[in-house]
Amino acid sequence: MSHNSIGHLFRVTTWGESHGPAIGCVIDGCPPGIPLVADDIQAFLDKRRPGQSRFTTQRREPDAVRILSGVFADDAGRQVTTGTPLCLLIDNVDQRARDYADIKDKFRPGHADYTYWKKYAIRDYRGGGRASARETAMRVAAGAVARKVVPTVTIRGALVQIGRHRIDRSRWNWAEVGNNPFFAPDPAIVDTWASHLDDMRKSGSSVGAVIEVVAEGAPPGWGAPIYGKLDQDLAGAMMSINAVKGVEIGAGMAAAELTGEDNADEIRMGNDGRPRFLSNSAGGILGGISTGQPIVVRFAVKPTSSILTPRRTIDCFGNETEIATKGRHDPCVGIRAVPVGEAMMAIVLADHFLRHRAQLGSGT
Numbered sequence: 194m195s196h197n198s199i200g201h202l203f204r205v206t207t208w209g210e211s212h213g214p215a216i217g218c219v220i221d222g223c224p225p226g227i228p229l230v231a232d233d234i235q236a237f238l239d240k241r242r243p244g245q246s247r248f249t250t251q252r253r254e255p256d257a258v259r260i261l262s263g264v265f266a267d268d269a270g271r272q273v274t275t276g277t278p279l280c281l282l283i284d285n286v287d288q289r290a291r292d293y294a295d296i297k298d299k300f301r302p303g304h305a306d307y308t309y310w311k312k313y314a315i316r317d318y319r320g321g322g323r324a325s326a327r328e329t330a331m332r333v334a335a336g337a338v339a340r341k342v343v344p345t346v347t348i349r350g351a352l353v354q355i356g357r358h359r360i361d362r363s364r365w366n367w368a369e370v371g372n373n374p375f376f377a378p379d380p381a382i383v384d385t386w387a388s389h390l391d392d393m394r395k396s397g398s399s400v401g402a403v404i405e406v407v408a409e410g411a412p413p414g415w416g417a418p419i420y421g422k423l424d425q426d427l428a429g430a431m432m433s434i435n436a437v438k439g440v441e442i443g444a445g446m447a448a449a450e451l452t453g454e455d456n457a458d459e460i461r462m463g464n465d466g467r468p469r470f471l472s473n474s475a476g477g478i479l480g481g482i483s484t485g486q487p488i489v490v491r492f493a494v495k496p497t498s499s500i501l502t503p504r505r506t507i508d509c510f511g512n513e514t515e516i517a518t519k520g521r522h523d524p525c526v527g528i529r530a531v532p533v534g535e536a537m538m539a540i541v542l543a544d545h546f547l548r549h550r551a552q553l554g555s556g557t
């Protein structure tokens with residue numbers, strides 16, 4: 194059994210380990226004729242890249258992507274997709290396996306070390322191997338291609354909570370997301386988060402976060418009933434991201450506290466002759482099918498497991514021992530998960546757009 198692929202018609206398969214020579218992905222099913230150069234993808238990878246502020250790991254991963262297949266010059270000389278498999282590759286250039294030599298027999302709490310070893314009886318101990326979030330770089334690369342399959346959809350992500358500190362949603366401003374190192378839509382929270390994370394890092398600890406991803410411009414009708422629900426696929430896609438422990442669509446868990454009057458999104462006719470929903474508790478999806486409203490997904494990322502504070506664990510011989518991360522650590526991996534969440538939204542929507550078109554002959 195192998196589970197390294199996502200999607201039906203827009204199908205992404207990733208490969209590679211944290212400390213192997215390279216990581217990559219194959220995208221099968223991308224339609225032909227879409228202009229695509231490496232820079233289109235690089236722009237999104239640069240948002241995920243570590244070492245961009247003191248709040249993310251200082252590992253040097255330039256993450257320069259190459260397109261190995263699936264593109265060619267069209268009649269106008271532009272490089273476009275050919276409809277054949279796209280293969281994207283990133284060389285791993287900052288792998289220092291020796292950093293992990295003294296913990297190779299120990300299981301890092303909160304990591305996949307124990308479960309991989311128990312399941313496969315062999316584990317690549319270098320940086321988590323296949324379980325490493327290094328893999329998420331390829332999700333971001335594939336997400337950049339997926340966005341081009343659904344160009345009328347705008348997909349944006351933001352960090353809405355770090356530890357107990359939430360943004361004030363009344364101050365939400367998308368234009369602010371690029372102006373701070375946290376992807377925060379509320380500029381007033383930035384100082385609070387910065388000092389909280391400085392405290393966390395100095396004390397050798399870490400903290401979790403909540404990310405919200407919103408897709409605007411998807412028409413009504415994408416998705417499918419029963420076992421192909423759009424919200425089901427989005428939840429699975431977000432949950433597949435490393436360290437994600439909770440996913441919500443629309444009102445999510447808070448729907449349990451609402452009444453039917455408050456939760457049901459009433460409908461009127463808009464001046465443009467199209468239905469207008471008065472609220473969006475459903476997160477833009479009803480019966481597994483998009484309503485045409487913004488599609489809203491939130492996910493919770495757990496605190497970084499690799500921390501300076503020693504933690505109790507065992508080794509593969511059954512001995513009780515302790516483990517601590519040396520050097521710099523990432524006090525909140527949720528920050529770098531924002532572009533990853535956007536990418537998963539794009540991959541799922543591209544797949545559902547193609548599935549919708551396959552069944553009904555049009556995208557809208």
Ligand SMILES: Cc1cc2nc3c(=O)[nH]c(=O)nc-3n(C[C@H](O)[C@H](O)[C@H](O)COP(=O)(O)O)c2cc1C
Nearest residue numbers: 304305324325326435436497498499523526529530
């Ligand atoms: C973008 C990103 C970067 C991550 N970087 C780290 C890290 O530097 N240290 C760490 O302990 N966990 C990190 N994680 C989380 C681990 O990869 C994850 O917790 C681990 O593989 C176990 O998987 P699980 O938490 O999904 O069960 C990161 C997660 C994401 C999304």
